[in-house]
Amino acid sequence: MKPADTCPSPSTGKPLLDVCQGKIFSKPPVWLMRQAGRYLPEYQAIRAQSASFLDFCYNPLAASEATLQPIRRFGFDAAILFSDILVIPDALGQKVRFEQGEGPRLEPIATLDDFLRLRETIDLNLLAPVFETVDRVAKALPPATALIGFCGAPWTVASYMIAGRGTPDQAPARLFAYHHRDLFQRLIDRLVAASVDYLSRQFEAGVEIVQIFDSWAGVLPQSEYEAWCLEPIRAIVEGVRQRYPGAKIIGFPRGIGSRLESFAKITGVDVLGLDTSAELTFAAGLDPRLVFQGNLDPLALLAGGEALERGVAAILSDLQGRPFIFNLGHGILPTTPIAHVERLVALLRA
Numbered sequence: 231m232k233p234a235d236t237c238p239s240p241s242t243g244k245p246l247l248d249v250c251q252g253k254i255f256s257k258p259p260v261w262l263m264r265q266a267g268r269y270l271p272e273y274q275a276i277r278a279q280s281a282s283f284l285d286f287c288y289n290p291l292a293a294s295e296a297t298l299q300p301i302r303r304f305g306f307d308a309a310i311l312f313s314d315i316l317v318i319p320d321a322l323g324q325k326v327r328f329e330q331g332e333g334p335r336l337e338p339i340a341t342l343d344d345f346l347r348l349r350e351t352i353d354l355n356l357l358a359p360v361f362e363t364v365d366r367v368a369k370a371l372p373p374a375t376a377l378i379g380f381c382g383a384p385w386t387v388a389s390y391m392i393a394g395r396g397t398p399d400q401a402p403a404r405l406f407a408y409h410h411r412d413l414f415q416r417l418i419d420r421l422v423a424a425s426v427d428y429l430s431r432q433f434e435a436g437v438e439i440v441q442i443f444d445s446w447a448g449v450l451p452q453s454e455y456e457a458w459c460l461e462p463i464r465a466i467v468e469g470v471r472q473r474y475p476g477a478k479i480i481g482f483p484r485g486i487g488s489r490l491e492s493f494a495k496i497t498g499v500d501v502l503g504l505d506t507s508a509e510l511t512f513a514a515g516l517d518p519r520l521v522f523q524g525n526l527d528p529l530a531l532l533a534g535g536e537a538l539e540r541g542v543a544a545i546l547s548d549l550q551g552r553p554f555i556f557n558l559g560h561g562i563l564p565t566t567p568i569a570h571v572e573r574l575v576a577l578l579r580a
Contacts, residue, residue: 241344246376247438249521249553250478250500258546258554259307261378262571264561265300266312269568272299272516283328284320286357287313294366301375303568304575307555308376308439309367311432313360315382315443318424319391321352330511338394338402340455342413352424361435368436378394378480379437381428391417400446407458414458422462426469433470439478441503442466448485448505459483463497471498480523484560491516506559510548518552522528525559526574532563534570542577 231453235524242248245259273296280286287293296312320326324347325337339345368377371418381387385403393402395520407414429440446460463481470477482503483493486562491514494502504513513522530541556578 238497244307244374244376247478247565248553249437249555250480252519252521252553254551254553257579258549258556260556260575261306261308261310262300262558263310264560265304265310266296267562268564269562269566270299270301270303283314284317284326287317290359290362290366291523293360293363294370297363297367298370301371304571306375308574309371309379310378310441311360311363311364311367311380311437313363313380315380315387317357317360318352318381318387318421318428321349321354321356321428322420322424323347323349323353324391333396334390336390336394339392340406341415345413345417347577348420350420352427354427355432361363361431364432364435364437376439377437379429379432381425381440381442381466383442383447383459384418384425384466385395385447385450386444386459387421388414388417388458389446400449404449404454407454418458418462422469424464425466426473429466429470430473433474433477439480439500440470441482442499444481444483446485447483448487449474455486455489459486460493460496463499467498482523488512491520494520501555503557504559508559510545514548514552521553521555522549523555523557524555525557528558528560528563528566531558531570532566534567534573537579538570538573542574547576 238456245255276292276295277286280289280292293312297309300306301309316326319336327335329335364379371377389400389403390396392406432440435547442463444459444463447455450459467479480501481493481497481499481505484505485507486493490502501521501523504522506525506527508525526541526545529536
């Protein structure tokens with residue numbers, strides 16, 4: 231890949247997709263992780279009409295409306311499909327539910343028999359409403375707005391499948407992998423295949439780029455990181471591109487520190503998502519062809535005022551002269567004032 235050149239106007243008509251090809255903009259495109267969600271009153275209004283969170287995710291009318299709401303309000307450069315990373319375990323036959331105020335609950339995988347109860351391949355018919363949502367959103371977006379699909383990385387998804395819930399340090403999954411390495415490998419392989427199927431169908435339905443969320447990559451020691459984070463994501467990227475050559479893919483390996491450049495090289499992702507803890511002066515010294523995304527602290531956006539303006543200015547300064555997409559370093563917080571998001575967009579487009 232040759233070093234990026236300044237691009238005064240988009241060549242695809244969609245700035246976010248141009249950045250993925252290495253183009254540089256003085257005003258970077260912007261979207262926010264969890265941009266469709268609880269901080270928006272219009273989201274809360276439609277969410278109240280669904281009996282459960284999964285019902286909401288599987289309702290194309292509601293999910294497409296949630297996807298489009300932040301585009302209408304803020305004019306972000308990309309919409310991201312409203313869904314959840316745990317639809318893959320659900321489509322593999324593991325029972326998934328969401329408890330109000332407590333998050334996801336799954337029937338834990340603790341034995342070989344538990345694993346054998348999973349389907350060998352995901353039920354794409356169960357996920358058909360998700361693909362209908364993609365189709366609806368793709369047809370409704372403004373011409374310059376890109377559509378992002380996503381999945382959870384196998385390690386992060388497996389950590390929920392084994393523990394049956396979110397945990398602070400993913401100790402249940404880490405212990406399972408140490409005690410039952412062959413079985414854990416089978417689970418990871420099952421999730422790789424499911425993710426390739428799922429993302430490929432999202433491309434078929436109309437997404438233009440996908441993001442792979444590995445929210446818990448940073449808890450793994452090096453050897454386990456290579457086995458459970460790097461290799462599965464590399465396999466997903468390869469598998470998707472065998473079906474969709476040139477497919478654009480963002481990797482978000484939260485918490486991996488100095489391993490950023492090797493992650494991008496080994497996995498083959500087009501864009502490297504930087505989490506809140508990523509050191510931008512370090513990142514800025516890496517290969518100038520790397521495309522970054524990130525990484526404003528969600529708490530700076532919540533605080534607003536000087537904290538927000540200082541945070542935005544620092545990112546723009548550190549990443550100037552290279553292709554990047556402005557985003558948060560993790561998901562937007564539910565108590566974030568709408569006025570702060572409006573101010574963020576105004577700062578970036580001034």
